[in-house]
Amino acid sequence: MGVFGFEKGFVDNQFTQLQKLRDESSPGFVVEVVSLFFEDCEKLVNNMAKALEQQIVDFKQVDSHVHQLKGSSSSIGAARIHNVCIAFKTCCEDQNRDGCVRCLQQVNHECIQLKNNLQTLFKLEQQIVAAGGSIPAMQ
Amino acid sequence: MTGGEENSDGGKTDFHVLVVDDSTVVRMVHRMLITSLGLKVQEAKNGKEVVDLHINGAYFDLIFMDMEMPIMNGPTATRELRAMGVKSNIIGVTSCTFESAHKDFIEAGLNHCVSKPLTIAMISSFLPDSNNK
Numbered sequence: 469m470g471v472f473g474f475e476k477g478f479v480d481n482q483f484t485q486l487q488k489l490r491d492e493s494s495p496g497f498v499v500e501v502v503s504l505f506f507e508d509c510e511k512l513v514n515n516m517a518k519a520l521e522q523q524i525v526d527f528k529q530v531d532s533h534v535h536q537l538k539g540s541s542s543s544i545g546a547a548r549i550h551n552v553c554i555a556f557k558t559c560c561e562d563q564n565r566d567g568c569v570r571c572l573q574q575v576n577h578e579c580i581q582l583k584n585n586l587q588t589l590f591k592l593e594q595q596i597v598a599a600g601g602s603i604p605a606m607q
Numbered sequence: 608m609t610g611g612e613e614n615s616d617g618g619k620t621d622f623h624v625l626v627v628d629d630s631t632v633v634r635m636v637h638r639m640l641i642t643s644l645g646l647k648v649q650e651a652k653n654g655k656e657v658v659d660l661h662i663n664g665a666y667f668d669l670i671f672m673d674m675e676m677p678i679m680n681g682p683t684a685t686r687e688l689r690a691m692g693v694k695s696n697i698i699g700v701t702s703c704t705f706e707s708a709h710k711d712f713i714e715a716g717l718n719h720c721v722s723k724p725l726t727i728a729m730i731s732s733f734l735p736d737s738n739n740k
Contacts, residue, residue, distance in 0.1 A: 482724045486636065489643050497639055505632045535675060539702045540632035542724045 478582055483545030502586055505544050509579050512537050516572050520565065530568060531560035537575070549578045622734065623666070627651045627681070628673040628700070637671060637725050644730060653677055654684025661688060667695050669733055671725065674701040674712055682715035689716035698733055700725060 486498055494500075512533045519530045538553035552574045559567035593603050624646050626637045634650045641648045649667070651657045653676040670688075674681040685697055699712040699720035709720045721729055 482726070485726060486639070489639050494639070501632060501635050501639070504635060508630070508632055532675075535702060536630060539628075539673075539723055540630050542702065543630075543633045543636040545724070 477547055478585055479545045480547040481545065482542065486544065499590055501544060505540055505546070506579065506583055508540055509537060509549075509575075513572065513576055513579070516568075516575075520569055520572065525563075525565055525568075527560045527563050527568075531557060534560060546578075546582055549575060549582065552578055622646050622668050624648045625651060625657065625660070625665075625667040625670045627654070627657050627671065627676070627684070629653055629676040630673075633673070633723070640725060640727050640730055644727065644734070646734075654679030654681060654687075657684050658687050658691075661691060661693055670695050670697045671700050671730075672697055672717070674699060674703060674708065682712050685712070685715040685717055696733060 486501070489497060516530050516533045519526055519533070534553050534556045538550060538557065541547075541549040541553060552571055556568065556571035556575065559571055596603055624641050626634055626641065626648060627650075628634050628637065629652055634652075638648050638650060649660075649665075651660060654672075655678045657670070657672070658679065672681045672685060676684075679687075681699060681701075685699070688695075688697065696718050697716065699709070699717045700723055701708065701712065701720065702723045703709070713720050719733070
């Protein structure tokens with residue numbers, strides 16, 4: 469079920485590991501942590517946008533927000549977002565404002581895509597469970 | 608108690624783990640991974656909370672310490688804990704890929720340093736072979 473996300477690189481093994489945990493302990497865990505991640509992501513993106521709009525950009529500030537996002541995205545297995553963060557960090561270190569703005573747009577785009585994909589995934593899983601089925605564990 | 612939240616699941620062991628990270632998402636993920644292994648886990652948001660927990664008499668068998676945190680970062684907190692005589696196994700966890708950053712953190716008194724993300728395999732590798740069975 470989550471294969472399409474995995475194959476396109478949206479999520480990696482870390483996400484699979486978390487899904488396996490979901491079956492063994494708290495069933496709402498993955499949905500909960502993913503929602504928390506997107507809330508966090510939105511806040512960080514807004515803060516970064518504001519920082520990049522300033523006349524004199526505080527690249528250290530932007531970098532610390534990127535660092536936060538890098539850590540949380542790797543922890544839930546949001547691979548593509550994590551990869552953009554790596555490039556984003558380099559732009560911050562180079563104090564490259566245009567580069568940073570492009571990276572921020574990419575982060576935003578990847579967040580929206582991932583959110584849509586995961587919402588589809590969770591809906592499908594809900595339907596399966598409601599119909600009396602069970603979700604197979606991904607290898 | 609200031610800072611930590613006790614998540615006692617009536618676990619199979621008396622092995623206490625402390626997760627230290629300023630990101631709520633990261634703490635939540637690490638807590639779930641550790642709980643799934645049947646271990647008891649507590650959380651702290653920064654280095655100062657860790658130090659305060661220990662000043663108040665807490666003890667942990669294993670501590671996962673993030674490197675970059677506000678108020679008090681991982682290396683500083685680690686140095687303080689060691690200065691206080693804390694002998695727990697402290698594992699540094701960092702998003703930083705620079706070798707030099709790992710080296711500084713290790714020199715602060717870590718037993719080991721790993722890169723994010725934490726996985727079950729990694730956590731298991733830091734557990735003793737038998738836990739109070």
